[in-house]
Amino acid sequence: MCAGFTVFIPHLTHYVEEHAILTGLAGGQAYDMWLRQDIDWLAECDGMVYLAKSRGADIERTFAEAHGIRVFESVEEAIEKLQEVAV
Numbered sequence: 278m279c280a281g282f283t284v285f286i287p288h289l290t291h292y293v294e295e296h297a298i299l300t301g302l303a304g305g306q307a308y309d310m311w312l313r314q315d316i317d318w319l320a321e322c323d324g325m326v327y328l329a330k331s332r333g334a335d336i337e338r339t340f341a342e343a344h345g346i347r348v349f350e351s352v353e354e355a356i357e358k359l360q361e362v363a364v
Contacts, residue, residue, distance in 0.1 A: 280356045285322065287315040287333065316340055323347065326355050 290311055297303040312333055319325060319337055324347035327338050341348050349355035 280360065282356075282359065285318050287311075287318070287337075290314065312336060319346065320344065324349055324355055324359055326350075326352055 294306060294311070315333065315337060319340060322341075325337060325341050326349045327334060328351075338348055340346075347358065349358065
């Protein structure tokens with residue numbers, strides 16, 4: 278964010294789920310529902326940072342590569358490469 282980019286962090290949806298459970302609004306949503314939401318957001322992104330291998334991160338990476346969304350191996354690489362595009 279300090280580099281001037283809008284950042285989406287899929288792991289933060291955990292807190293949405295937790296709040297829904299604690300307040301009785303909803304909860305216990307299936308993993309696939311959360312992954313679909315992540316993919317919907319990813320479709321709007323210019324790039325993604327792939328930090329580590331995981332079921333969700335691998336699915337997101339495959340989606341990104343199939344849809345021409347740039348995949349970076351570090352935050353530093355993403356900042357460098359995306360700033361080049363923004364200039």
